[in-house]
Amino acid sequence: xxxxxxxxxxxxxxxxxxxxxxxxxxxxxxxxxxxxxxxxxxxxxxxxxxxxxxxxxxxxxxxxxxxxxxxxxxxxxxxxxxxxxxxxxxxxxxxxxxxxxxxxxxxxxxxxxxxxxxxxxxxxxxxxxxxxxxxxxxxxxxxxxxxxxxxxxxxxxxxxxxxxxxxxxxxxxxxxxxxxxxxxxxxxxxxxxxxxxxxxxxxxxxxxxxxxxxxxxxxxxxxxxxxxxxxxxxxxxxxxxxxxxxxxxxxxxxxxxxxxxxxxxxxxxxxxxxxxxxxxxxxxxxxxxxxxxxxxxxxxxxxxxxxxxxxxxxxxxxxxxxxxxxxxxxxxxxxxxxxxxxxxxxxxxxxxxxxxxxxxxxxxxxxxxxxxxxxxxxxxxxxxxxxxxxxxxxxxxxxxxxxxxxxxxxxxxxxxxxxxxxxx
RNA sequence: GGAGGGAUACCAAAGUGGCCAACUGGGGCGGACUGUAAAUCCGCUGUCUUCGACUUCGUAGGUUCGAAUCCUACUCCCUCCA
Numbered sequence: 001x002x003x004x005x006x007x008x009x010x011x012x013x014x015x016x017x018x019x020x021x022x023x024x025x026x027x028x029x030x031x032x033x034x035x036x037x038x039x040x041x042x043x044x045x046x047x048x049x050x051x052x053x054x055x056x057x058x059x060x061x062x063x064x065x066x067x068x069x070x071x072x073x074x075x076x077x078x079x080x081x082x083x084x085x086x087x088x089x090x091x092x093x094x095x096x097x098x099x100x101x102x103x104x105x106x107x108x109x110x111x112x113x114x115x116x117x118x119x120x121x122x123x124x125x126x127x128x129x130x131x132x133x134x135x136x137x138x139x140x141x142x143x144x145x146x147x148x149x150x151x152x153x154x155x156x157x158x159x160x161x162x163x164x165x166x167x168x169x170x171x172x173x174x175x176x177x178x179x180x181x182x183x184x185x186x187x188x189x190x191x192x193x194x195x196x197x198x199x200x201x202x203x204x205x206x207x208x209x210x211x212x213x214x215x216x217x218x219x220x221x222x223x224x225x226x227x228x229x230x231x232x233x234x235x236x237x238x239x240x241x242x243x244x245x246x247x248x249x250x251x252x253x254x255x256x257x258x259x260x261x262x263x264x265x266x267x268x269x270x271x272x273x274x275x276x277x278x279x280x281x282x283x284x285x286x287x288x289x290x291x292x293x294x295x296x297x298x299x300x301x302x303x304x305x306x307x308x309x310x311x312x313x314x315x316x317x318x319x320x321x322x323x324x325x326x327x328x329x330x331x332x333x334x335x336x337x338x339x340x341x342x343x344x345x346x347x348x349x350x351x352x353x354x355x356x357x358x359x360x361x362x363x364x365x366x367x368x369x370x371x372x373x374x375x376x377x378x379x380x381x382x383x384x385x386x387x388x389x390x391x392x393x394x395x396x397x398x399x400x401x402x403x404x405x406x407x408x409x410x411x412x413x414x415x416x417x418x419x420x421x422x423x424x
Numbered sequence: 425g426g427a428g429g430g431a432u433a434c435c436a437a438a439g440u441g442g443c444c445a446a447c448u449g450g451g452g453c454g455g456a457c458u459g460u461a462a463a464u465c466c467g468c469u470g471u472c473u474u475c476g477a478c479u480u481c482g483u484a485g486g487u488u489c490g491a492a493u494c495c496u497a498c499u500c501c502c503u504c505c506a
């Protein structure tokens with residue numbers, strides 16, 4: 001039986017605590033009564049990506065333990081730009097763009113939290129609501145007065161940029177984030193802010209501000225989450241196509257599933273702890289299996305399954321699994337046309353006009369090759385497969401190939417890159 | 425301000441009149457092996473109408489039958505001296 005762990009104990013087991021304000025006090029506070037906590041997400045793109053996942057899940061973990069999470073969309077701070085973790089000044093997005101991003105992100109966030117829960121429903125807020133109508137004089141008098149320049153300059157996010165340069169705009173960011181914390185504290189009694197490891201400076205600036213402006217003693221907390229790393233030293237969260245987004249239109253559930261499935265042995269247990277809600281016992285079991293039967297890749301399968309279900313839902317998961325099964329077990333040609341158009345929605349595809357085309361041209365059209373030269377090279381290397389049949393003849397025409405239901409060519413290049421060509 | 429050195433394909437780095445589409449290493453991509461792994465081995469890595477042709481070696485001109493290689497100007501970078 002899995003013993004019920006205290007929240008902080010659970011987080012510690014999962015390695016999810018990087019830095020924290022007085023942990024003993026926080027533990028006491030969490031055990032005493034539900035806490036209101038928040039985490040902010042700035043709209044810097046039209047979707048969140050898996051780098052945002054840990055903070056989101058952190059809110060969810062707290063909610064599971066009976067606490068009340070607030071997901072804050074940075075509709076205001078997103079107009080300013082956080083210098084934390086950034087080497088250079090960023091260009092500003094227009095208000096319209098940021099507003100568009102905010103809406104998308106708000107929708108995404110809402111999928112991960114329970115807003116209906118009776119006791120401790122999650123809340124969604126947008127700091128544009130208060131930052132947008134802040135007037136300059138009151139801001140400088142009421143908020144700015146509590147920040148000393150020395151304190152601000154000493155912050156890593158600012159200090160590291162003094163050489164390269166930082167605008168007043170980004171310099172002021174920490175004050176705005178601090179003000180968010182203050183505002184949420186006043187409105188909802190928020191006492192804890194969580195964030196990525198680069199947010200420590202901004203978080204402590206916030207607790208500082210609340211203490212000073214509201215004369216609070218010491219009951220304000222901050223918690224940061226470690227940066228996710230990969231054992232091979234490459235950056236976590238990137239695939240060939242770039243970032244792994246949470247938006248199904250930007251990163252298909254199939255690609256998302258594959259991303260997790262391809263996790264290295266050395267990282268998979270760590271990720272199970274970080275990203276899933278599996279119990280300690282379940283994770284230890286998987287660790288055991290990884291030792292004894294690594295080829296089963298049960299840990300990776302479980303991880304991919306849990307994550308895809310969590311982010312995209314049960315239906316998308318089974319679709320991703322179906323595609324995976326067909327693609328990696330060489331059963332593509334046994335699929336029917338309707339199964340293919342259903343299953344290959346997530347695969348780059350293209351419609352072929354005229355069946356007299358050389359296959360070489362088709363490879364370029366679907367994106368399997370950059371040039372004809374490269375296309376021929378792939379074929380000569382035996383890298384190209386059409387409907388499971390290896391094709392090495394570089395002069396072959398499309399109409400001599402057997403299409404599935406006279407309609408589809410499933411083209412594979414290399415071991416796992418698939419492309420779909422539909423004959424018109 | 426003065427003196428010298430350099431700019432070559434994704435990166436690093438050879439090449440100093442024809443044998444250069446350009447040595448080599450890294451990276452990347454393919455293949456074999458395998459667990460859709462790691463390690464290893466093999467192949468490819470300018471483009472095309474592929475036994476051939478065309479466009480590339482900072483930019484623009486010039487010399488020559490022929491230039492990445494020589495000359496001129498320009499741009500940028502580095503080092504040393506002031």
